Amino acid sequence: MKVAASLDGKTALSNGESRWITGEAARRDGHRLRARSCAILTGIGTVLGDDPQMNVRQIETSRQPLKVIVDSRLRIPENAKILEGGAIVVCASGNREKAERLAAAGVEVLFLPGNDGRVDLHALLVELGSRGINELHVEAGETLSGALLSEGLVDEIVAYMAPVLLGSRARGMFGIPELETMDSKISLEILDMRMVGKDLRVIWRPNV
Structure with a gap:
């Protein structure tokens, strides 16, 4: 999972503006991570807010990773x-006629409903694994990133921390449920820390 954030842990302003928090060197390094992955996973919030291409552009590559969108x-x-x-657009529900139009345009629509009306993320990772996708690169907003982290589905977090502050009303890195005790905190282990341009890149591993 890749995250670009300010020093106070924010990934976008409250209005959704996020370009650019980190510098060019960090963004290029992020494209290197995209290029080595089998697929890139993002959520519908990112698509609606930014309309990203979510491909590899800033470095040379012989192929483009598969793009997967969680869109309940x-x-x-x-x-x-x-x-x-x-x-691939992964849904829990939706208009079947729209799904057919997307399929006709070359987009696979995959229905994987969970018990809460959202996409079953565990089932999604199993499905992607069955297709030979063994390195999944996640670039998403706080909702999907938080859900993956809360469900123990994240192996590694690559965080690019920029020397800027965005304020308390800006959007956070992970939307996780409120914790009532410190025993419930999610612990992380630092694997690597280095400067990439003017930004600090920290690689974390969740302790599970």
Whole structure:
């Protein structure tokens, strides 16, 4: 999982603006991580807010990773940039006619409903693994990132910390449920720490 954040742990302003928190060197390093992965996973909030291409652009690559979008209610615009060249949209529910139109345009729509009306993330990772995807790169907002982390589905976090402050109302890194005791905290182990341009890159591993 890759995260770009300010020193106070924020990934975007409250209005969603996030370009750019980190510098060019960190962004290029992030594209290197994209290039080595089998697939890139993001959420519908990121797609609706940023309309990203979510591909490898800043370095040379012989292939583009598969793009996977978690979109519980199939809200993705049919002209979203991320769908160019094909993608997988993973839903819990949604309009079947829209799903058929997306399929006709080369987009796979996969229904994996969970018990809470959202996508079953465990089932999604099992499905991707069955397709030979053994390195999944996550670039998502706080909702999906927090859900993956809370469910113990994250092996590694690569955080680029920029020397800026965005304030208390800006959006956070991980949307996790409120903790009532310190025993419930999610502990992390630092694997590596180094400067990338003017930003600090820290690689963490959740202690599970």
